Every structure is written in structure tokens, then in C-alpha cells.
Amino acid sequence: QSALTQPVSVSGSPGQSITLSCTGTSSNIGTYNFVTWYQQYPGKAPKLLIYDVTERPSGISDRFSGSKSGNTASLTISRLRPEDEAHYYCSSYTFDYDFVVFGGGTKLTVL
């Protein structure tokens, strides 16, 4: 069981917007603004999408955006594309480890 809770699967249609959630506790998301989102395709290493809750690395589309409220972080993907179909993982710094924990991942299906 992962420290952060993500829905197992989410689906959407091309052009739509979807929001993926990531719920933690006051030991991680609720207190620290070190929430990260990764995208992972089968057989590939995770790819950084969002760091520090809302920041996008250079080269990442502005269709991806992050936010946080209380103990829950969110990743919004707007104008869905077929190539967005992948697994998405959230991560957060945690006081418990003085390092990071992950969510179990959400499989996004673009119908």
C-alpha cells in the first residue's frame, strides 16, 4: 500500500480536461510544497512533468498543470491527446523519511 493515494484509473476523451488526484497527510503533502508528478510509458523510466506543486520543467507542455489544497495535490491535463495515455505518479517529500514517498499511480486512458 502506497503512502500517497491515487485513483487506479481515469479516462477521458481527446480535447477534454481531466484532473488526477493524489492524497497524502500532514506529514507530506499537507505541509511541504515538494509535490512532484511523473508520467511513465510502459518499459520506460518515469518522466518529470511537475515539481514544487506547480512548476513545469522546460519542454513540458502548458497543458499540464499542478495544484494543491490541504493534503491533496492535483494534476490537470487539458486538451487531452491520445499520447497522454500513460501512468501518472505523484510524489512528495515526507517528514517521516526525510525523503520522498510515492502514490500507487493512475492509469490514464484516452478513449
Added chain:
Amino acid sequence: QAQLQQWGAGLLKPSETLSLTCAVYGGSSSDYYWSWFRQTPGKGLEWIGKVNPGGSGNSNPSLASRVTMSLDTSKRQFSLKLSAVTAADTALYYCARVVKNNFYVNAWGIGTTVTVSS
């Protein structure tokens, strides 16, 4: 842009020691934690341990008693040993570069599949 190249044995018997090494090509070394993660279909991504630029480090409390990590700055390599492996340690293992003070991975190794089987 840094590249991480990792290697190590992929098939182990129960009670043996897992040994992986990761070489870093490009980029600085002082601004990062050098880390190990693993991934399984059942448990997802899991942090194993990290080494600071000075060579000290810590690991996931659930694995700490079995984990040894080291850093060779002259070779720009860091290593992981996990002792007394069981089938539960079967996973895809990644080395990674974690940005200090922001705690995100901005460079991953390609991954090494480790299978523990008698």
C-alpha cells in the same frame, strides 16, 4: 544534461546480495542526492536509499537493515547493495539523480530488472 548508466546482476537466489552500480555522465554532483528506487506492479514506486554528495546517506526504514550504499566521486559512480534478498525484492531497480532541496528526480537510469528465484 546528465545520463545515468546502471548495471548489475539480474537473477539472484534467495539470501544472496543484490549489487547494482550507477555511473553518472555529465552534470555537476554537488547539487544532487544520488538515489535508488524500485518499482513493482503491486507496490508501485518505492524509494530505497540516497547518498549525499559527501558520501553520507539514509535509506527507507523498511529496508535500512539490509541496505548499503556507497559513492565513488573519482569514478562518478554510486552503488547499492541489498542483502538477504527474497522474492519480495523482485522488482525493476532504478538509479536516479534527485535535486537537493526540491526532492524531484530529473535524471533516471534505464532500470535493471532483478528477479529473485530459487
